[in-house]
Amino acid sequence: MAFEGLSDRLQSAMGTVSGKGKITEADLKQMMREVRLALLEADVNFKVVKKFVKTVNERALGANVLESLSPAQQVVKIVNEELTELMGGEQAPFNFSPKPPTVVMMVGLQGAGKTTTAGKLAKFMHKNEHKRPLLIAADVYRPAAIDQLQTLGEQLNYPVFSMGTDADPVEIARQGIERAKIDGRDLVIIDTAGRLHVDDQLMAELQNIKEVANPQEILLVVDSMTGQDAVNVAETFNERLDISGVVLTKLDGDTRGGAALSIRSVTGKPIKFTGQGEKLEDFEIFYPERMASRILGMGDIMTLIEKAQQDFDEEKAQEMADKIKANTFDFNDFLDQLDQVNKMGPLEDIIKMIPGLNKMAGLDQLKVDPKDTARMKAIVLSMTNEERENPEILSQQRRKRIAKGSARPLAEVNRLIKQFNESKKMMNQLSNGNMRGLENMMGAMGQMGGRQDKMAQLAMQKMARKQRNNKLKKLKKKRKK
Incomplete structure (x- = not known):
């Protein structure tokens, strides 16, 4: 499960008060210390942790929770609600264009899983929203990216628009969208280039593609295993491109949780989807309240x-x-x-x-x-x-x-x-x-x-x-x- 270490630590912290009929301020202070350490160990942004702990503490002390009939349950409820709020509060909807096609730009660093995620998103939208996707291979710097996208297209039976590695990515995006209109495709997913680090050349190219494509969604694909670094990357991409949302990949790996718990607070942009495996169907809508419940061991029946x-x-x-x-x-x-x-x-x-x-x-x-x-x-x-x-x-x-x-x-x-x-x-x-x-x-x-x-x-x-x-x-x- 995602965030296994964080989940165990937070549940352990909650356990310090759960068995008690009455909770003192000292008990609460000890629990919040454990919560703070758990979040910092999970590589959550320090400012985010500080604000979270302060809010939970104020709510627990300010609403006479400690004098209530079930103080332990009330404290867990507050932690659950604040954890949900930290990750965005409510599920963020996907932006569809009123006039087809809906255009989606997939952006991010090399190795985050952009190309695979483009295929997963195409399959998800076809299955759940009955969309007819067209994939555009606009990563001309990594030849394997075009081959990989074409392989995914064949596997899923969706067309892939490509002009090879010598063409201008901006022109590829423009012509690809025109092709989608001619063929009656109502969803266009552009797989853009990534680098091993953020640089001006990459950002300038992405800004030019954005100008031509006029996308309804710019989804930043982030490797959740990179923790705090993922948040820094998200901040940079957001400043230059004004992203619409984030896709967290590799949530099935050794994920500490820092990215999921920090990105919304730092960038103000929601996590919209998560990828949790190698299979193309391992792709889910991100629900903050459900993830909070999972992390706190409350299950996720929905x-x-x-x-x-x-x-x-x-x-x-x-x-x-x-x-x-x-x-x-x-x-x-x-x-x-x-x-x-x-x-x-x-x-x-x-x-x-x-x-x-x-x-x-x-x-x-x-x-x-x-x-x-x-x-x-x-x-x-x-x-x-x-x-x-x-x-x-x-x-x-x-x-x-x-x-x-x-x-x-x-x-x-x-x-x-x-x-x-x-x-x-x-x-x-x-x-x-x-x-x-x-x-x-x-x-x-x-x-x-x-x-x-x-x-x-x-x-x-x-x-x-x-x-x-x-x-x-x-x-x-x-x-x-």
Whole structure:
């Protein structure tokens, strides 16, 4: 998870007061000292830390929080709110042009991940906003950048406009936008050049491209692993180009958090997106309140719900539910389910998004090796079609053959089949129960998490109601027939 070190330190600082029924000014002072050290260690800008600590302290002392019935919860609430405010308060919207195409300039230093991020943004906008992207290769100084963008374009099936390495980047941008208009492309993403450091030549070129392209968005791509340096870069780019927002990349790496917690305060410009992996779908809208909740260990149920809605095929999910209900769930369905869950990302990251569950003893240390999933798939794929469809015929002799075919120990094969049978039995019992059980489970999870965002509860209940209504509609259709 992003900001793991910062998250642990801040949660530890909160823990100094969370178990107490009453908090003294000395307790608060000790907690704020720990918070201050945690932020400084995370490479957050010193002035930003000073202001943050002062604001939290004043709010905690000034609103009679220490004399309230639940002072610890009130202090955590204040820290959460101020952390959210530090990162921008509210999610910053993307600026679309009222008259297509919408033009986006990707800017930043070399190595920050600009070209990959251009591809990720194109895919995100196509999938979520139904845009038809055109990518423009305007980085003529690094030949690999043009090749990389063209490879991404082929992979995503989006056109890439290029004039080679000898053309003027300003002219490339101008002609590329004209091509987009002719071809009916409503989103243009310009991949500009970067350097290993900020220089006048780079900035002058970017200013000229900006003048010709008249972009609705100038997104600064920043490597979040560079910490305080990223903030200095953002400040320089903003002074020269008046950027509209920031994209933080490599949030899945050893990120200390300094960039995310400082950029908004220093530049006044919002973080709009984050990149958290190598895959083109590893790209998210940045929500300050959700990131604050994650950092403080409160979970992030809204992002989890959105990931489930995006990554799960609703028709397939309903088909799976019908199979569970009819007790015909087999190993082929098990393979489909593994693939669906894998799309959502590492299991330990999913668990950390669930309020309450993320604080259960032992689960915070959970690490799921992706190789375990591959081994399970190897075992299932070593079965014949008949065995996958009828798991009850898996005799010991068949299991020995499967173990040999998958190069896994027999004990591992036996364990997987046993777990499958137990899960199937449990799923069948749940499916025969009342659908309201899902809503009750959601409510229980909310209580486990303590302070839970009302919107998240409503969204979870809405999902449960939707499932129940879909089921009722299907039953009505069957009766009519």
